Amino acid sequence: MTTPDRNQPDDFDRTTEPETTDAEVVDLETARARRAAGTPGEAPDDEIEDAETVDDAPPAEGGPVDAAEDIPHEVLLRQRERRPILAEWARSWRGIKAAAKHQTKDAGYVLAYHAVRSPKYAAKTAMWAPLGLFRGIGQALRWATAEEGNWHLRQAAAQRGEADVWLKLDARRQRQTTWRWWVIALAAALIVTGLVALALGPAWWRLLAALVVVPFLATRGRPADKPITDRVSEGNRYRKLTAELVRRALTSVQIGAINSAVAKDPKAITFPVDIHRDGPGHLAIVDLPYGVEASEVVARRGRLASAMRLPMDQVWPETAPGHTGRLALWVGYEPASEMKQPACPLLAEAAKVDLFKPFAFATTPKLDQVMAEMMYRNWLFGGQPGSGKTFALRLLLLAASLDPRAEIRGYELKGVGDFAVLEPVMAEYGNGFDDETLARAFAFIEWLYEEARRRSKRIEHYARMGKAPENKVTPELASLKGSGLHPLIAWFDELQELMTSKFGKEAGEILEKVIKLGRALGIIIIIGTQIPDKDSLPTGITRNVNSRFCLSVADQTANDMILGTSAYKQGLRATVFQPVTEAGWGVLRGLGKPQSVRSFYVDTTAAGRIVARAVALRTAAGNVPVFPAERDVAPQHHVLDDLARVWPGDEKSAWNETLCAGLVELRPDAYEGWEAAQLTAALKPFAAVKVVDVGRRVEGKSVTRRGIRHADLLSAIAERDRKRSGD
Numbered sequence: 001m002t003t004p005d006r007n008q009p010d011d012f013d014r015t016t017e018p019e020t021t022d023a024e025v026v027d028l029e030t031a032r033a034r035r036a037a038g039t040p041g042e043a044p045d046d047e048i049e050d051a052e053t054v055d056d057a058p059p060a061e062g063g064p065v066d067a068a069e070d071i072p073h074e075v076l077l078r079q080r081e082r083r084p085i086l087a088e089w090a091r092s093w094r095g096i097k098a099a100a101k102h103q104t105k106d107a108g109y110v111l112a113y114h115a116v117r118s119p120k121y122a123a124k125t126a127m128w129a130p131l132g133l134f135r136g137i138g139q140a141l142r143w144a145t146a147e148e149g150n151w152h153l154r155q156a157a158a159q160r161g162e163a164d165v166w167l168k169l170d171a172r173r174q175r176q177t178t179w180r181w182w183v184i185a186l187a188a189a190l191i192v193t194g195l196v197a198l199a200l201g202p203a204w205w206r207l208l209a210a211l212v213v214v215p216f217l218a219t220r221g222r223p224a225d226k227p228i229t230d231r232v233s234e235g236n237r238y239r240k241l242t243a244e245l246v247r248r249a250l251t252s253v254q255i256g257a258i259n260s261a262v263a264k265d266p267k268a269i270t271f272p273v274d275i276h277r278d279g280p281g282h283l284a285i286v287d288l289p290y291g292v293e294a295s296e297v298v299a300r301r302g303r304l305a306s307a308m309r310l311p312m313d314q315v316w317p318e319t320a321p322g323h324t325g326r327l328a329l330w331v332g333y334e335p336a337s338e339m340k341q342p343a344c345p346l347l348a349e350a351a352k353v354d355l356f357k358p359f360a361f362a363t364t365p366k367l368d369q370v371m372a373e374m375m376y377r378n379w380l381f382g383g384q385p386g387s388g389k390t391f392a393l394r395l396l397l398l399a400a401s402l403d404p405r406a407e408i409r410g411y412e413l414k415g416v417g418d419f420a421v422l423e424p425v426m427a428e429y430g431n432g433f434d435d436e437t438l439a440r441a442f443a444f445i446e447w448l449y450e451e452a453r454r455r456s457k458r459i460e461h462y463a464r465m466g467k468a469p470e471n472k473v474t475p476e477l478a479s480l481k482g483s484g485l486h487p488l489i490a491w492f493d494e495l496q497e498l499m500t501s502k503f504g505k506e507a508g509e510i511l512e513k514v515i516k517l518g519r520a521l522g523i524i525i526i527i528g529t530q531i532p533d534k535d536s537l538p539t540g541i542t543r544n545v546n547s548r549f550c551l552s553v554a555d556q557t558a559n560d561m562i563l564g565t566s567a568y569k570q571g572l573r574a575t576v577f578q579p580v581t582e583a584g585w586g587v588l589r590g591l592g593k594p595q596s597v598r599s600f601y602v603d604t605t606a607a608g609r610i611v612a613r614a615v616a617l618r619t620a621a622g623n624v625p626v627f628p629a630e631r632d633v634a635p636q637h638h639v640l641d642d643l644a645r646v647w648p649g650d651e652k653s654a655w656n657e658t659l660c661a662g663l664v665e666l667r668p669d670a671y672e673g674w675e676a677a678q679l680t681a682a683l684k685p686f687a688a689v690k691v692v693d694v695g696r697r698v699e700g701k702s703v704t705r706r707g708i709r710h711a712d713l714l715s716a717i718a719e720r721d722r723k724r725s726g727d
């Protein structure tokens, strides 16, 4: 053997190379004694192991890796889940009511079902009852003769020629038959007495007896495969959740890891808590096989429903707290689409909202109320057309309208007027996707930024006075008249219209700043969008929103854009909802545990009623927003609006002269005889509009005249609107 040169560096791991040592003489007795003593820390001497020394006793099982005592007592106490004294369904009014309602509904249904078929049942009963009577008499007589069983035994004894056995059997039969005939006689006597009593008694006795006896006889007389009553259900509308059903469903969702784990160990799916009633349905908490995440099952809601033979909106898998492999599978008594959502609490006559406190916003599949909050929050609503995002967003505004302190301003950039019903309580409202509305929406965002700056100064002032201990708006400051720190709700529906317009980039940047700054200052930004890609909704905005409601979306990208990165992977999947049929359903994130909820449905008529109450509350508080005059009195007009109306096409600036011609054409009675100078004078009060020199090429020559810029005009309109609304 050549010895490697130790001075040469190399990668060879010398520790594994067996060293050549001189042979050592081992005293076997000593070595065995040493091993038996099991000196701790001493490695077994492998080299000296031979057939004699190998211990072939079965290996002893190791003790528990983590002795339970290693875990602190208080942690153990916290982990010990005590079973509730009362069943889940009996622990809340909601549960009791749901159980009672379910049972009553079922009973009512069964009753009605059979009532309709009662003539058929009566005919069947009349047919089978006489047969039952004869069959009954025959059975009684056969019983009295005590031949059943005995006859065959006697025959067998006769065939074997065992006369004494035959005689014994017959003697036994005779003994039995004697007392049985007595019983029959007694029963016959009782029946005759009964019949006489019935014949002599009042008619209702006979009726009652017939009602009891005839159906009884009919059941004795009917063939085994022909029941008198029809089956009420086919049994696949509601399946009581059983461990077997859950196991079968989970092994049918095509998750390889579940199937292979169950193939190896049928108990790989376990239930840490018994399956129990929970609201109008049953809840199974399931521990999936090792390594399978509950979110993988949540994503296969459709397959799960198919495996259970139930409509999809009856099956609600969710990730459960504890660990990632724990699934909470709730199966309703009926599909959510057939469960009547309770009326929105905001519709109640006395409903009032304090924006500093939670208010009812949605319901879970179990019809539990889910509360939402607005202060110190920004909201993002996303979903494809028909998912119900406009309605959900409007619901927040309706809630805000019931807090008279709240100032509501916003833009609906779709232009259909879904929010027009809120106009009486809004200080600013724009509707449309034309350039003018987009420009106003942009100017509004700029104003919001300024407002945030103003508010931060005010907060600083109040903080110095000790009135803003956390340097943010408090309920007291919000209520303090003149503090300028009341809740300001700024909303934008279909924001993608603005973000993809020429104002988009700048608007996105400013809005991001407002979102970051505004939370503590009482500025609440609410955004609704249909296309949540990064051009339509800058990531800077999505990142800074803390409350999200993702309604039906088409794909994972849209889902994660609204609910946040990895939401889809974590099992928060709004892709499972169908637009239109499941309108209003979505995943709510940011308010406690993320969950699937359905926003309360308030149609436009009902919304009108809420707004009327909001107006009354605001009138009492002296806080009704002041509206631009033209909204109150239709025929009134304003020179700024008229200028916007007659503005020549896409021109960035226009001569006064041209504009005057347009004005005269629009309203001859009001503008007849106007010249450039008159327009300049009329525009004086509006600081934002500056009359400047505007150059034009006319017939090849450059001509300069007095005129105004379009951008200035739009800013002046926005500024005026805000002033009018009493800001």
Ligand SMILES: Nc1ncnc2c1ncn2[C@@H]1O[C@H](COP(=O)(O)OP(=O)(O)OP(=O)(O)O)[C@@H](O)[C@H]1O
Pocket (backbone or CB within 6 Å): 383, 384, 385, 386, 387, 388, 389, 390, 391, 392, 530, 580, 583, 584, 585, 598, 599, 600, 601, 602
């Ligand atoms: N919570 C709800 N419960 C039941 N139905 C609802 C709910 N919300 C909305 N809907 C129904 O869904 C329809 C569509 O709602 P909505 O207009 O809010 O959708 P959208 O997502 O804004 O669609 P689009 O982008 O086309 O406007 C509504 O007309 C309404 O009938």
